[in-house]
Amino acid sequence: MKPVYLDNAATTAVDPSIIEAMVRCMAKTYGNPSSAHLMGIEAERQVEAARTQTADVLGAKPDTIVFTSGGTEANNLAIRGILDTFIEKGDQGHIVTTAIEHASVGRVCDWLETKGFGVTRLSVDERGIIDLEAFKRALRPDTRLVSIMHVNNETGSMQPMAEIGDILKNASKRPLFHVDAVQSFGKYPFAPEKWGVDLASISAHKIHGPKGVGALYVRKGVRLTPQSLGGGHEGGLRSGTSNVPGIVGLGMASELAAARPIAEHAMALKKYFVECVRDAITDFRINGPGIEEGAAHILNIGFKSVKGEVLANMLSQQGVYISTGSACSQRQRTHASHVLQAIGVPRDYVDGSLRVSFSIYNTTEEIGESVEILKYCVNKVRMFVRR
């Protein structure tokens, strides 16, 4: 059996056409886009073309796109870039975020709290969704920034972006609105201008692009403090020689993603996966949003009396690659995921939770095969529980 890769929320396989284009770019267009000569100009053209490709997917102008090294840097640049001036003035104020953010938002908010900001971390219901009334109540006259992720990386829960945007539009003093859109970009409709989003973080490697490149959408008129100083690249917001092949890859990945029916395909696979599990395995639960309600490409599923890590190891031994929780937190000592805790997954199921995530490359046959293997593994692991 060919290996089955079902960890697409962690990262995706790079599309062969993108690999080819990046190799060509590295081999032929190695000029520095800041150089005045023809080789530099050609590189600059490719960077600008990629900027347009990326912006198009967001329905935005190219000059709203700041290329970064990925989602984490984009999140840091957005949040710290907005709030640095308040720290300088000693006029910190307040931030609204959620309890289920990615660490690159969560940790920045923790840090800002130590710098004197008040932070409200909205809790979520068992579907992983915030309460809009609670959100309204959380807003204060001194709220500087709202940072809420679109699609959660562990459970696939989707926040009501348009409604949040509306509430902010009608607020007496409108704070800036940042969205971590890393898991949604290119897969689900995302319209920053229509929804009143000021800043949005995206990443290439979640949509079959390369690792190490992403972007921050910055609405025209929003001023940021750069987090790295130097030659003034990217409109002064992100100094450092442009990652030309990476940016070319991001542009292509954006265009490809927008042209492919990823959500439809992934939803069909997710439904089929759950159907197969239902027929094969007992004592499981879907964590977070209902199947149709959550993001199509992410399924969080908990198996009773199973250690998720052992299950994932056993699956990988059989050639099925699935993660427990999120890859970013697996190197840390604390095992229970903050997201699964926030949505109140029962104790017996937290340890045995897997995050299955699909891509356009996965097939129905693969799903059938991997559930067969999953069945074997769950049964085996259940024979060896700690007594």
Place this chain on the structure above:
Amino acid sequence: MESVILLRYGEIHLKGLNRPFFEGCLVDNIKSALKGIGPVTVTRGRGRFFVHCPAAHAEEAMERLSRVFGLISLSPASVCERDMAAIEEKAVELVEKRLKRGETRTFRMSCRRADKQFSMDSMEMNRHLGGVILGAFPDLTVDLDHADIDLHVEVREQVYLYTETIRGAGGMPVGSGGKAMLLLSGGIDSPVAGWMMAKRGLSIEGVHFHSFPYTSERARDKVYDLCRRLAPWCGHIRLHVAPFTEIQESIYQQCPHEELVLIMRRFMMRIAQRTAEANGAGALVTGESVGQVASQTLESITVTNDVAKMPVFRPLIGLDKVEIMDIARRIDTYETSIQPYEDCCTIFTPKHPLTRPNLGRIVRSEEKLDVEGLVGRAIEGIEIEEFSQ
């Protein structure tokens, strides 16, 4: 430019007729520690070795030699011909170098005429060179008891001058005491135990028990990393990775759960011993420390020790955890050891392990298992990995 490092060795002195063997062992270890550093020569003096290496690599060489067991101390030295004018020049140069580095008021001379053919004797040299230094640096005074600078001059075929002495790793040359098989888990204790036995002159091979999928592949990488960190001390390390899953599953299914760990450890001892015998090792080494966990009480050790025929060295037996952690930090294995890739195995640690097991009962529980078959298959499945310094 060439640099010279003077190395002093310790306990080897005591070894009478075996001395050439120990010295030979040490020279080999010195040479292999310096592999890749450029053209290096090692010459012998009485109770000393002199390492000549390219000046550009002198610091790296010092660093590496500080981890060679059997050396008590090291001094980076200057060399010159046996000519008083040349010696004076070097002496002044060395003192000047030290003065530049910081507050220095006093000095003393420690000259030694190893070659009695040289025109001046040690006392005369002390007086003469002391005068030269005082002339060159009028602010310095002589202090025989608490000198800031102790300038050593040794007259041999050439003349060696040095002002600094750094502590060596001590112990005995690795390999001079034979070979032992270390049970290497990936925790804090076992690498320290291996290091301590290497310090006593044993060369070390490791055996690691791998329980994929109950422990992660990263647990194996962690053990590799520990071997890389031990190699500069132990020289070459061969690691045997034994598949342990089948054994754990069988014990789990067929034996009382409170006995799981003890029976498991008996299997580890058996496999380690067989691997030791096959590889010419004459002892086992474990990181056990009395009372640290349930499987390390006197009664538990009695049970696990029962299957061992060869000596089992437990160098940490009387150390506290904090003492072990201190050594782990010093030898730079601590940070690797505390990486959390081991805990999947908790499935096989019972909630209430025995602390006062009865050997007879454990042996009876084991009778349900195909001990020979299980051990044999684990040994057949061993994968070997080699680590050099």
